[in-house]
Amino acid sequence: MSTLSFHDVRVRYGSHTVLDDVSLEVADGQTVGLVGESGCGKSTLARAAVGLAPLTGGQILLDGRPVPNRGRRPVQMVFQDPYSSLDPRMTVGESLAEAMPERLGRTARQAEIARLLALVHLDAARAADLPVRLSGGQRQRVALARALAARPQVILADEITSALDVSVQGAVLNLIRDMRRDLGLSMLFISHNLAVVRYVADQVAVLHNGQIVEFGPTAQVLGAPRHDYTRHLLAALPGAVPLKEQM
Ligand SMILES: Nc1ncnc2c1ncn2[C@@H]1O[C@H](COP(=O)(O)OP(=O)(O)OP(=O)(O)O)[C@@H](O)[C@H]1O
Numbered sequence: 753m754s755t756l757s758f759h760d761v762r763v764r765y766g767s768h769t770v771l772d773d774v775s776l777e778v779a780d781g782q783t784v785g786l787v788g789e790s791g792c793g794k795s796t797l798a799r800a801a802v803g804l805a806p807l808t809g810g811q812i813l814l815d816g817r818p819v820p821n822r823g824r825r826p827v828q829m830v831f832q833d834p835y836s837s838l839d840p841r842m843t844v845g846e847s848l849a850e851a852m853p854e855r856l857g858r859t860a861r862q863a864e865i866a867r868l869l870a871l872v873h874l875d876a877a878r879a880a881d882l883p884v885r886l887s888g889g890q891r892q893r894v895a896l897a898r899a900l901a902a903r904p905q906v907i908l909a910d911e912i913t914s915a916l917d918v919s920v921q922g923a924v925l926n927l928i929r930d931m932r933r934d935l936g937l938s939m940l941f942i943s944h945n946l947a948v949v950r951y952v953a954d955q956v957a958v959l960h961n962g963q964i965v966e967f968g969p970t971a972q973v974l975g976a977p978r979h980d981y982t983r984h985l986l987a988a989l990p991g992a993v994p995l996k997e998q999m
């Protein structure tokens with residue numbers, strides 16, 4: 753079981769309080785969509801969970817204990833831009849090997865690289881390629897495989913399809929759904945695209961002025977929002993109509 757829970761999380765930069773007592777639970781095997789306007793603190797919340805943003809209050813726990821941020825890291829973040837998140841001088845195989853928590857012998861390492869590439873539906877021969885040979889969607893798959901190399905319990909996905917062409921977004925989203933089903937991962941999925949959130953998330957949290965103003969099942973929050981702010985946001989963000997109707 754792997755539940756990531758945020759308890760009264762506060763992050764302040766100078767006099768600017770970005771997160772103001774945020775409490776949120778990403779329950780075992782669930783995908784929580786996190787939405788809110790630009791600058792409301794979505795990335796900061798995810799970054800705080802992996803030690804990349806400093807907490808000024810509260811705590812973030814994995815199954816009731818502080819999230820380990822050295823050695824094998826059970827909480828892994830995937831970022832928006834697959835062009836800057838991979839080292840251009842490393843082959844795909846080298847990138848994946850570097851992310852593995854323990855040093856493996858050559859044969860075991862090769863087998864693990866092949867396993868990771870298969871998980872993200874890439875051909876094993878891609879291991880020899882440099883990122884420049886890959887499309888944006890393929891790079892984002894490698895970034896996901898890198899995160900999976902640590903055998904994480906929780907994935908924090910921060911706008912991972914925003915930089916991709918619409919034509920490959922769907923494939924990456926299907927991959928996310930497969931990963932959750934096959935690996936039992938818990939996921940915090942940040943996106944400003946409501947169609948995308950509707951497609952992947954079990955629950956949705958709405959962040960506004962540093963606080964969670966609404967949290968509940970996806971169909972309820974996006975279909976019958978309780979708060980004025982959520983209604984306002986739904987009208988302003990892309991993808992407010994269901995995926996099916998967009999095709
Ligand atoms: N390292 C930092 N130092 C100072 N301020 C920061 C820092 N990181 C984030 N902020 C501020 O915190 C606020 C929230 O930023 P954050 O990146 O979490 O927003 P976001 O919801 O992810 O926005 P977007 O949808 O545009 O990605 C912003 O006002 C930003 O300027």
Ligand SMILES: [Mg+2]
Pocket residue numbers: 794795796910
């Ligand atoms: Mg962000």
